[in-house]
Amino acid sequence: MNEQVLIDEFTAAVRGGPPLGFDPDEVVTRVARRRRHRRNVLLAGAGVVVAALAAVAVPVTRGGSDTSVAPAAPPRTSPSTGERLWPPAGVEAVQPTDAQLSARAPEIAGRVEAMLRKVAPRTDGFRRTDQRSGRFAGVLPTSQRGVQIMEDGGGYVVSVAVYVPAAPVMRFQPRQLCAELKQQVNPATTCRYADVGTGGVLMTTEEDTVDRANTKQHRVTVTDFRADGTYVLATVSGSTGVGATPPLTADQLTSLATDPGLTV
Incomplete structure (x- = not known):
């Protein structure tokens, strides 16, 4: 996962809630929606951070014969x-x-x-x-x-x-x-x-x-x-x-x- 994907996912999470508009029923539930929206944003943001950490947490100090190395393209x-x-x-x-x-x-x-x-x-x-x-x-x-x-x-x-x-x-x-x-x-x-x-x-x-x-x-x-x-x-x-x-x-x-x- 690269940096741009993380940014896009975080942005999508922040903008994920529907527009409130001026519907009276929507006004009544505005506080509840804001609470749910805030919770979802925080959870989504936490998920993105965890994903980012997982993407960069490579075990660079491992050694030994069973160390996995991503195969490179073989030379011609x-x-x-x-x-x-x-x-x-x-x-x-x-x-x-x-x-x-x-x-x-x-x-x-x-x-x-x-x-x-x-x-x-x-x-x-x-x-x-x-x-x-x-x-x-x-x-x-x-x-x-x-x-x-x-x-x-x-x-x-x-x-x-x-x-x-x-x-x-x-x-x-x-x-x-x-x-x-x-x-x-x-x-x-x-x-x-x-x-x-x-x-x-x-x-x-x-x-x-x-x-x-x-x-x-x-x-x-x-x-x-x-x-x-x-x-x-x-x-x-x-x-x-x-x-x-x-x-x-x-x-x-x-x-x-x-x-x-x-x-x-």
Whole structure:
């Protein structure tokens, strides 16, 4: 309810009584009508005030994984060749401290678990197996600060990482990252890209690997390179020695990786 609606309703309440005129019967009941009218105006005014308070009394201090956030309109997404440079020109994400990351890690873990219940409600219950924060090595970027969470879904593992590239930040194209993954990790890696809005990029990679138990695994990773210079990875693969096809799809991982609540 906006301010104009409140004003209109209050005005309508004040003007709601009929004109008195000069009818003798109306003169006789004028005092009673005025009393009723005054009472109605006061009640209507009180109702408007309550409605106004309800409209602005937003619980801004709530936290935790179940905090409801009004969904914003999703940015426009279009297929891409992975040539957009990231981070966007002129964007430099704030470097979090170790203390800030350590304090944020439990909140991110709670958010990940809440999102998993939403995007994968029919899968087995998840059990957190790892939670880390600090500085991590990588391919591109080669160094980042953030939080890593790992969840065991019973036969498969979901990992989520929320990162800020460590300074100094070198810009790159997602297709360059794909080339490095093929060279350094697995030549059979496949990559798909999508440009998001004016500065973001979605990158989906899939690969077949062999784990330490010599079991073939299929792994899917969705990385949301965000316009604010941070990024989120969501990965699913089979548990060591299991080898079953993970039940989470790339679309479900995309919903997880792009969750606006996953921030450092």
